Amino acid sequence: MNATSTPASTLRIVAAVPADIPTIRSLIRELAAFERLLDQAQATEEQLHEGLFGSRPSCEVVIAKLGDEPVGFALFFHNFSTFVGKPGLYLEDLYVRQQYRGQGYGEALLRHLAGLAVERGCGRFEWSVLDWNQRAIDFYKSLGAQPMSEWTIFRVTGDALTNLGTKATDANS
Amino acid sequence: MNATSTPASTLRIVAAVPADIPTIRSLIRELAAFERLLDQAQATEEQLHEGLFGSRPSCEVVIAKLGDEPVGFALFFHNFSTFVGKPGLYLEDLYVRQQYRGQGYGEALLRHLAGLAVERGCGRFEWSVLDWNQRAIDFYKSLGAQPMSEWTIFRVTGDALTNLGTKATDANS
Numbered sequence: 001m002n003a004t005s006t007p008a009s010t011l012r013i014v015a016a017v018p019a020d021i022p023t024i025r026s027l028i029r030e031l032a033a034f035e036r037l038l039d040q041a042q043a044t045e046e047q048l049h050e051g052l053f054g055s056r057p058s059c060e061v062v063i064a065k066l067g068d069e070p071v072g073f074a075l076f077f078h079n080f081s082t083f084v085g086k087p088g089l090y091l092e093d094l095y096v097r098q099q100y101r102g103q104g105y106g107e108a109l110l111r112h113l114a115g116l117a118v119e120r121g122c123g124r125f126e127w128s129v130l131d132w133n134q135r136a137i138d139f140y141k142s143l144g145a146q147p148m149s150e151w152t153i154f155r156v157t158g159d160a161l162t163n164l165g166t167k168a169t170d171a172n173s
Numbered sequence: 174m175n176a177t178s179t180p181a182s183t184l185r186i187v188a189a190v191p192a193d194i195p196t197i198r199s200l201i202r203e204l205a206a207f208e209r210l211l212d213q214a215q216a217t218e219e220q221l222h223e224g225l226f227g228s229r230p231s232c233e234v235v236i237a238k239l240g241d242e243p244v245g246f247a248l249f250f251h252n253f254s255t256f257v258g259k260p261g262l263y264l265e266d267l268y269v270r271q272q273y274r275g276q277g278y279g280e281a282l283l284r285h286l287a288g289l290a291v292e293r294g295c296g297r298f299e300w301s302v303l304d305w306n307q308r309a310i311d312f313y314k315s316l317g318a319q320p321m322s323e324w325t326i327f328r329v330t331g332d333a334l335t336n337l338g339t340k341a342t343d344a345n346s
Contacts (some may be wrong), residue, residue, distance in 0.1 A: 080248065082216060085224065111337055128325065
């Protein structure tokens, strides 16, 4: 908050607090617009508050700032490796605003999260990338990340999820 | 616990309690042995207790039982969709013991978890499958799951994670 002690040129990466929710929602919508998926970005401030600070938080956010200006954010959560017996850190979204790209802020966010993963005793740090995004893939490999190419994620959503879940009652009654 | 009210032929799917930890560890090691990866199954009872019931739980387990006999288990955790603004349910491991296969218990576990996902207001239910496991892929598709084929998971682990995390200090100092 003090412009003298935190010059605009110094990047700070800080854990989000409830007052950051409007900023986080703006950044998510900026990311969605950039991906031409703005119509899919339906999260409300209430939903983000519930996910981050509600009774059963399911994710965390760190915000990268230059002075008080938000430069980007990362949203992540923990998973768990049954074999290693340790939690992992999974990065769901990483975004650097267009005007701040190419200055190492994305890498700084990745390194910050890797540091959190080590600090919290995690056995792995993971994220997903689109297959055609060769520039990102090359960058991630340069950081020591390995593609888990033999695995495919399957997803059930919408009506299919409701149907699958509803029939659960029969299977257990 | 009452053999009269819960005949051996009725499958029950119950949330794990701390007393189940030795059973869960056995099932994980059985799964690892089946996959010829027993050397990689290093999780101790203490680690599983920490992950499931510690100060910062990172996963949950349900156990499928016939009477008091464990038939299989599923380990899962929550993730979060930034666009939808809702948590998701991610299934990390599903295992049915060899002698109990082909009787619909795996499907019952999947349906149970889909039910939990709906109950908890999740927008999606996900898991990963090995690309060569066509039988599993066909089965998942028949349940309404869609392959997220255009995404690849990247993973940083071991020394690469330590290196990436350690340099975080420099980037933020």
